[in-house]
Amino acid sequence: xxxxxxxxxxxxxxxxxxxxxxxxxxxxxxxxxxxxxxxxxxxxxxxxxxxxxxxxxxxxxxxxxxxxxxxxxxxxxxxxxxxxxxxxxxxxxxxxxxxxxxxxxxxxxxxxxxxxxxxxxxxxxxxxxxxxxxxxxxxxxxxxxxxxxxxxxxxxxxxxxxxxxxxxxxxxxxxxxxxxxxxxxxxxxxxxxxxxxxxxxxxxxxxxxxxxxxxxxxxxxxxxxxxxxxxxxxxxxxxxxxxxxxxxxxxxxxxxxxxxxxxxxxxxxxxxxxxxxxxxxxxxxxxxxxxxxxxxxxxxxxxxxxxxxxxxxxxxxxxxxxxxxxxxxxxxxxxxxxxxxxxxxxxxxxxxxxxxxxxxxxxxxxxxxxxxxxxxxxxxxxxxxxxxxxxxxxxxxxxxxxxxxxxxxxxxxxxxxxxxxxxxxxxxxxxxxxxxxxxxxxxxxxxxxxxxxxxxxxxxxxxxxx
Numbered sequence: 001x002x003x004x005x006x007x008x009x010x011x012x013x014x015x016x017x018x019x020x021x022x023x024x025x026x027x028x029x030x031x032x033x034x035x036x037x038x039x040x041x042x043x044x045x046x047x048x049x050x051x052x053x054x055x056x057x058x059x060x061x062x063x064x065x066x067x068x069x070x071x072x073x074x075x076x077x078x079x080x081x082x083x084x085x086x087x088x089x090x091x092x093x094x095x096x097x098x099x100x101x102x103x104x105x106x107x108x109x110x111x112x113x114x115x116x117x118x119x120x121x122x123x124x125x126x127x128x129x130x131x132x133x134x135x136x137x138x139x140x141x142x143x144x145x146x147x148x149x150x151x152x153x154x155x156x157x158x159x160x161x162x163x164x165x166x167x168x169x170x171x172x173x174x175x176x177x178x179x180x181x182x183x184x185x186x187x188x189x190x191x192x193x194x195x196x197x198x199x200x201x202x203x204x205x206x207x208x209x210x211x212x213x214x215x216x217x218x219x220x221x222x223x224x225x226x227x228x229x230x231x232x233x234x235x236x237x238x239x240x241x242x243x244x245x246x247x248x249x250x251x252x253x254x255x256x257x258x259x260x261x262x263x264x265x266x267x268x269x270x271x272x273x274x275x276x277x278x279x280x281x282x283x284x285x286x287x288x289x290x291x292x293x294x295x296x297x298x299x300x301x302x303x304x305x306x307x308x309x310x311x312x313x314x315x316x317x318x319x320x321x322x323x324x325x326x327x328x329x330x331x332x333x334x335x336x337x338x339x340x341x342x343x344x345x346x347x348x349x350x351x352x353x354x355x356x357x358x359x360x361x362x363x364x365x366x367x368x369x370x371x372x373x374x375x376x377x378x379x380x381x382x383x384x385x386x387x388x389x390x391x392x393x394x395x396x397x398x399x400x401x402x403x404x405x406x407x408x409x410x411x412x413x414x415x416x417x418x419x420x421x422x423x424x425x426x427x428x429x430x431x432x433x434x435x436x437x438x439x440x441x442x443x444x445x446x447x448x449x450x451x452x453x454x455x456x457x458x459x460x461x462x463x464x465x466x
Contacts, residue, residue, distance in 0.1 A: 006111045006171050007039035009022040009207030014165050014375040016198055017149075023099065040172055040202065043070055043205075044181035046137045047214035050346045051362060055376050056141035056404065060156075061142065063094040063376065068134035068369065069362070070178055070213060074104070075113045078128045086126035087115040088167040090143050090160075094134050097376075100368040116263050118166040129171040130178065136306035137180040144179070145187050147195050181210065256337070263339045268379055269297045270334035274315045279381055286322050294324050296383045301328035301397040302337040302411060326382050326412070328397035338374060342367045377408070378430055390424045391415035398428070408429065 036138065045052040045066045056062040075085045085213065099113045111466040114126070133144040168175055177199065188200035202208045216234045260281070262348050267288055285295055297319060302308050320326050344364045364370075374380070382456040386463025388410035393411035410417070410424040417424050 006169065006175075007173075007207060009039040009202065009205070009445065010168055010171060010175060012170055013040070013198055013202055016193075017165050017195060025050070032185060037174075039171075039207040040177045040199075040209070041174065042184070042199070042203065042208075042210045043176055043178045043216075044210055044212045045070075045178060046181050046306070046363075047212070050333075051141075052136045052213075053333070054134055054136045054142070056140065057091075057093045057376075059404070060146075061091045061093065062139075063091065064134055064136060064138075064139075064425075065097075065344075065364075066213065067094055067134060067178055068098045068215075069364065070176075071098050071113075071130045071132060072101050072116075073216075073233060073236050074128070074130050074176055075444045077233055079112060082235075083127040085113045085128040086121060086129060086170055087113055087130045087132060088118050088170060089115075089132040089134060090117060090163055091134060092117060094132055097369075097372050098132070100372040101364075101366065103264045103368040115432065118163045121170050122166055125170050125172055126405060127171075127173045129175040131167040131175055133177060133179040135179045136182045137182050141183065141187070143195060145183055147193055149193065150191065161195055170216055181212075230380075240359075243414060256281065257284050257341050259337055259343065260288055262343070263288050263293045264291070265293060265340050266338075267293050267295045267340075268336070268338040268374065269295070270332065270336040270377070271297065271419065272300045272332050272335070274299055274319055275310060276311075276315070278315050278319055282318060282322055285319075287325070289322060292420070296327070296379070297323050297324070298327050298329050298332060298334070298382070300332055301330045303330070327382055327385055329382075329400040330397055334377065336373065336377070338370055338379075340371045344370050344373050378428075381428065381430060382406075386426070388412060388415060388424050390417050399425075 021455055050065070051069065052064060052066045054062045055063045075087070076083050087095070087098055089098070092204050092304065095115050095117055102112055102115065104320075114121075114124075133142075135142055135145050143156075143160045144164060146157050146165055148157045149161050165338065179196075184196045184200050187194055187196040191197050192201065203210055211233070215230065254333060261284065267285075289295055299316065299319075316326065335347060337343075339345075342365060344366075345362070346364070346437050347362050382398055385394065385398070385408055387394050388396060391410065391412050393410070393412045393415070395410060395415075396408050397411050399407050399409050404430040408426045408428060411419070413419060415424065
């Protein structure tokens with residue numbers, strides 16, 4: 001069987017997966033290409049921290065910020081060369097997140113690339129393909145990591161091989177695979193005949209290149225050797241994101257305070273731990289509240305080993321006196337800042353406790369992507385915890401059950417129900433509109449987006465303890 005669409009590296013990969021070795025290169029397929037013109041590029045997401053964390057939307061599907069971030073830069077890079085890009089991903093949620101990110105950079109009133117699942121792109125082809133696998137270093141292995149043709153493989157695992165093949169064979173010139181390099185190697189050791197196993201075997205051969213994503217997402221003042229191809233992509237990526245390298249307290253203060261001072265309507269913080277650093281930030285948060293900014297903070301619950309220390313609990317109370325809403329979450333790890341539903345900061349920075357460690361935060365601007373982050377974090381719903389109907393107090397935390405269900409839980413030690421397994425719990429309805437019902441009172445009007453700023457001459461309500 002002769003093909004003239006894609007290069008020899010792609011052909012070598014899919015030959016063993018789906019074609020039994022019968023594919024042959026036609027006369028128009030070049031025998032070799034420059035090292036700076038690879039056919040397959042693995043964008044290795046290891047080391048991207050929160051950017052490469054997969055947000056599950058089901059047992060074996062989800063989305064992650066790394067995909068839209070990198071896809072957006074790749075589309076811009078090749079659009080400048082007059083090449084069309086197709087973004088392929090296994091999951092509708094990831095396709096939707098990427099489309100939201102692309103809407104923030106639409107030109108001429110239309111999307112800058114086609115984005116969809118592999119099923120949608122069957123029979124299509126593009127000069128450039130971005131295959132966003134949504135497989136992270138520290139996240140649960142999903143469909144592409146479990147794809148297999150082994151005799152014991154399920155139909156779902158076998159369909160994953162077909163999906164991988166479709167995604168890889170949509171390309172004419174170059175395909176980018178966005179995935180964790182360590183996840184690929186892990187799968188390859190256990191299943192060398194799997195799609196990731198076959199891809200891993202090609203790394204280091206002609207036409208296949210690995211580009212660490214963390215080398216692309218670095219502060220401009222740091223020189224990282226990437227080669228001509230990597231430098232070009234990093235330059236394009238810098239148009240879409242700002243990278244803050246936080247390696248001392250001065251840099252931390254400048255980066256985070258600038259974000260707070262820019263806020264006009266809302267400030268959302270996911271910061272697992274609250275430590276002495278918060279004392280530096282409290283005056284800025286208080287000033288934001290005074291000018292009409294609604295401040296919502298998600299922190300780890302009081303059972304956390306660090307958070308339950310008396311000094312940390314006292315600092316959380318100081319934070320409660322300033323912010324409108326403080327919501328404890330059990331075993332949270334997110335490190336996110338969203339300003340005015342337009343600016344997102346993601347990375348390894350713990351905003352209210354970072355100190356004497358080197359961290360990196362990536363800032364993306366765009367209302368569509370910011371709202372996508374807030375939606376997937378269930379921000380509006382999680383920011384409205386009810387009072388405990390047993391004790392009437394608002395010492396409520398958010399937990400997650402073994403079946404991935406979210407629930408409210410009372411952690412007040414004086415609650416009549418007691419603590420531990422007897423504590424009051426209630427599943428969180430993620431489908432209701434925020435504000436449509438409350439465990440502590442009658443339904444209120446739904447609210448979407450930040451509250452309107454206070455009118456001239458009116459006073460801004462002080463935060464309540466939540």
